[in-house]
Amino acid sequence: MQYYVAVRQVVERxxxxxxxxxxxxxxxxxxxxxxxxxxxxxxFIASEDKQGKAEDETTRIERLLPSLVDxxxxxxxxxxxxxxxxxxxxxxxxxxxxxxxxxxxxxxDGMNGLIFHQHLLEGLCDASANADSSSTTTVTIPPTxxxxxxxxxxxxxxxxxxxxxxxLFAVLLPKxxxxxxxxxxxxxxxxxxxxxxxxxFDDHKANPTQLRIIGIPAAQVEAAxxxxxxxxxNLTGVLHQIIVxxxxxxxxxxxxxxATAKGNSNNDKEGGGxxxxxxxxxxxxxxxxxxxxxxxxxxxxxxxxxxxxNGCFDYHPRRAAAAATTQKLALSATTPEDQPVGxxxxxxxxxRWMAKKMGQKRDGSYEVSNLLAFSPAxxxxxxxxxxxxxxxxxxxxxxxxxxxxxxxxxxxRGNLVISVVWQAGALGNVTRTPQDQQKxxxxxxxxxxxxxxxxx
Numbered sequence: 001m002q003y004y005v006a007v008r009q010v011v012e013r014x015x016x017x018x019x020x021x022x023x024x025x026x027x028x029x030x031x032x033x034x035x036x037x038x039x040x041x042x043x044f045i046a047s048e049d050k051q052g053k054a055e056d057e058t059t060r061i062e063r064l065l066p067s068l069v070d071x072x073x074x075x076x077x078x079x080x081x082x083x084x085x086x087x088x089x090x091x092x093x094x095x096x097x098x099x100x101x102x103x104x105x106x107x108x109d110g111m112n113g114l115i116f117h118q119h120l121l122e123g124l125c126d127a128s129a130n131a132d133s134s135s136t137t138t139v140t141i142p143p144t145x146x147x148x149x150x151x152x153x154x155x156x157x158x159x160x161x162x163x164x165x166x167x168l169f170a171v172l173l174p175k176x177x178x179x180x181x182x183x184x185x186x187x188x189x190x191x192x193x194x195x196x197x198x199x200x201f202d203d204h205k206a207n208p209t210q211l212r213i214i215g216i217p218a219a220q221v222e223a224a225x226x227x228x229x230x231x232x233x234n235l236t237g238v239l240h241q242i243i244v245x246x247x248x249x250x251x252x253x254x255x256x257x258x259a260t261a262k263g264n265s266n267n268d269k270e271g272g273g274x275x276x277x278x279x280x281x282x283x284x285x286x287x288x289x290x291x292x293x294x295x296x297x298x299x300x301x302x303x304x305x306x307x308x309x310n311g312c313f314d315y316h317p318r319r320a321a322a323a324a325t326t327q328k329l330a331l332s333a334t335t336p337e338d339q340p341v342g343x344x345x346x347x348x349x350x351x352r353w354m355a356k357k358m359g360q361k362r363d364g365s366y367e368v369s370n371l372l373a374f375s376p377a378x379x380x381x382x383x384x385x386x387x388x389x390x391x392x393x394x395x396x397x398x399x400x401x402x403x404x405x406x407x408x409x410x411x412x413r414g415n416l417v418i419s420v421v422w423q424a425g426a427l428g429n430v431t432r433t434p435q436d437q438q439k440x441x442x443x444x445x446x447x448x449x450x451x452x453x454x455x456x
Contacts, residue, residue: 003039065392113393289402
């Protein structure tokens with residue numbers, strides 16, 4: 001099978017595909033290389049019938065993705081897999097396929113997906129040009145294989161004392177003094193009226209990742225790019241503006257009212273100070289989290305697998321402009337000092353820190369992770385043509401994330417695809433039922449499509 005030949009070449013090029021994560025639920029987690037990788041345990045063919053052969057391609061892919069992003073990989077095997085979903089015949093003698101590379105975030109960031117597919121295409125072309133290529137399904141890992149140094153080292157991401165101790169002082173000091181000194185407990189500043197959904201909760205994986213796919217035609221993407229450049233913005237800045245507009249139209253003006261107890265039991269018995277109050281908050285602001293690829297700033301090529309992602313936080317009123325967001329994203333992407341991800345080095349116990357976040361207020365309204373454009377190299381003249389029409393980037397629902405996550409990627413000069421991801425129940429303070437959540441997200445998706453359509 002050509003897949004084995006191509007994937008073997010990818011594994012041999014990228015050491016992170018040959019490791020397992022040991023003691024991952026402790027404070028002493030570490031990577032360990034496996035002696036070999038059995039590709040028969042890594043490559044799967046999805047059943048056409050199980051995914052709804054008669055349905056359109058987007059619906060079938062939308063149904064497949066949650067099972068891939070939620071999959072718990074066996075601890076003794078590298079946490080990644082490749083799944084091929086046949087989509088039927090194309091024009092002429094072509095075959096249409098959806099190829100999904102699913103991997104644990106412990107191995108790397110979203111760019112790893114583009115790197116894998118880039119080198120997979122090269123491997124497929126090489127396999128078609130060299131029919132005599134070995135078809136062995138086992139990749140032996142040399143004992144001398146090593147990983148690159150971690151991304152968040154003090155040298156690469158220096159943290160100043162003020163940035164390090166600011167969150168600590170914000171918790172210990174009286175609120176008025178913390179405000180006066182300009183320190184805060186969170187990496188993002190939450191103004192009154194900021195919508196962040198309900199508090200974080202652990203559903204113990206009872207519900208699968210909720211996911212919707214939005215496809216934006218190439219003509220609309222090109223028009224949006226031209227308009228954004230004329231206004232001093234990039235596409236990610238425009239995406240924030242579009243998302244905020246869509247959220248503003250889809251969300252109600254206030255969060256749902258909730259009854260909360262008031263007073264104490266003794267007062268209740270005496271008829272004083274008891275009862276309930278109705279709590280609802282006007283939604284006037286959104287705060288965003290943007291994933292930032294730090295490879296260029298650190299002098300690391302974009303073809304290097306690993307975890308090189310940072311976060312940028314920004315504030316948006318219910319109607320937002322794109323240029324200011326673009327400038328803030330650019331500054332975050334080129335400044336290695338005092339980055340939020342660098343603070344994780346100083347956490348005494350990341351598992352305990354994550355556990356303590358349950359029940360606390362979220363620090364964002366939505367997240368955007370834009371992988372930009374996938375631009376595969378042209379195949380060799382002797383190789384069979386492999387065309388990429390569109391590409392999808394999606395991640396599993398995250399109990400500590402913002403209520404909504406927008407994963408974005410496009411094919412160069414082609415369609416742009418946005419995956420909208422959320423945890424079931426994470427929209428609970430503006431909806432009452434799962435059906436209401438689906439309806440709300442559909443409204444956001446329609447709003448995003450309508451905003452892009454206005455560019456042409």
